[in-house]
Amino acid sequence: MPELPEVEALTDFLTEHLVGRRVARVLPVAVSVLKTYDPPVTAVEGARVAAVRRHGKFLDIATDGGLHLVTHLARAGWLQWRDRLPDGPPKPGRGPLALRVALETGEGFDLTEAGTQKRLAVYVVRDPAEVPGVARLGPDPLAGDFDEERLAALLTGERRRLKGALRDQSLIAGVGNAYSDEILHAARMSPFKVAASLTPGETHRLYEALRGTLTEAVERSRGLAAGRLKSEKRTGLRVHGRTGEPCPVCGDTIREVAFSDSSLQYCPTCQTGGRPLADRRLSRLLK
Structure with missing residues (x-):
């Protein structure tokens, strides 16, 4: 997408x-x-x-x-x-x-x-x-007035997990499945962490990862012809769509959690303290 x-x-x-x-x-x-x-x-x-x-x-x-x-x-x-x-x-x-x-x-x-x-x-x-x-769009994360304080205000009282909150277009505009994985990897945060539970230090990390990841992706794509943008996106992703590959930061194996119509990828060492997250699809099959 x-x-x-x-x-x-x-x-x-x-x-x-x-x-x-x-x-x-x-x-x-x-x-x-x-x-x-x-x-x-x-x-x-x-x-x-x-x-x-x-x-x-x-x-x-x-x-x-x-x-x-x-x-x-x-x-x-x-x-x-x-x-x-x-x-x-x-x-x-x-x-x-x-x-x-x-x-x-x-x-x-x-x-x-x-x-x-x-x-x-x-x-x-x-x-x-x-x-x-x-x-219905929320604020644009690359806008000049989107600062750390504004991100903190958006997450206050937000009981959803970070993965879902980042993808909500009415909360923050423009982030989808791929870049939410990339942002959380850069921030070293679990996709299942509750958004409202972030400490000020964690909010700072998430803000830096959000702005940095999107800014870098925009710069990589700038000036490319429309037909080359898809391949550029794929080559620039570090964890999304790379299940089974080594994490480019720590070398651990990138894992996946599958849902009914999508999936997320993450690095256990970088994001979840080494603990694998439960794959909901596999859990249902084992019941």
Whole structure:
């Protein structure tokens, strides 16, 4: 799933390639991708792109006509830039193509989504705050006013475990499954630690890990073409998706806890005092 660093890099890339150019056509291929119908998606045709912005994990393409094409790439969605789009309209089918945006220059991009669960979402709105997911967003962790004191206030009274709290977009915007694992590894904290139980010293460690991990990921991705961002994310991850590999810090074996539709990875030595966490899926099978 694209998270804050990848969407930030896409924002930079599209700012360079879209701003000042006129939208010729917006061609939905999968009906499920459109989440708004008034204004229609065709209302942005003929407008020039005025700006590209990020709201958490949402991508916002603003036009000079006052409309915004807002996209959430969800778990399996992606944006593929094309220097030259194919001739003719795309054909509906069972392929990954969900929506195409064509510029007058002949360039454009495709929104694609792999798999059978179709969650990629596109909205056309007059104000990004009309998108429910954007309206619910918490503060951006890379914003200038997001300091340690603000993080401490967000965690006060938060009875959830750190893994779930970091992924809650209404608490902190932009962090998903992968970077929450990376942040907790950098902070040397268990993903099951209760958020409200952090001491001031632990809050400081978490804040430094949160800002540092995301800032480093953004810098690694900056300037890359859209097609290279996925591979850059994978190569930059230290624990997420690396079950069975040695921890790059201590050499212990990275372990996994699996859930119904996701999993987390962690290092026992760095994060849990050497104690393995119970794998909920395996525990259910043994009952």
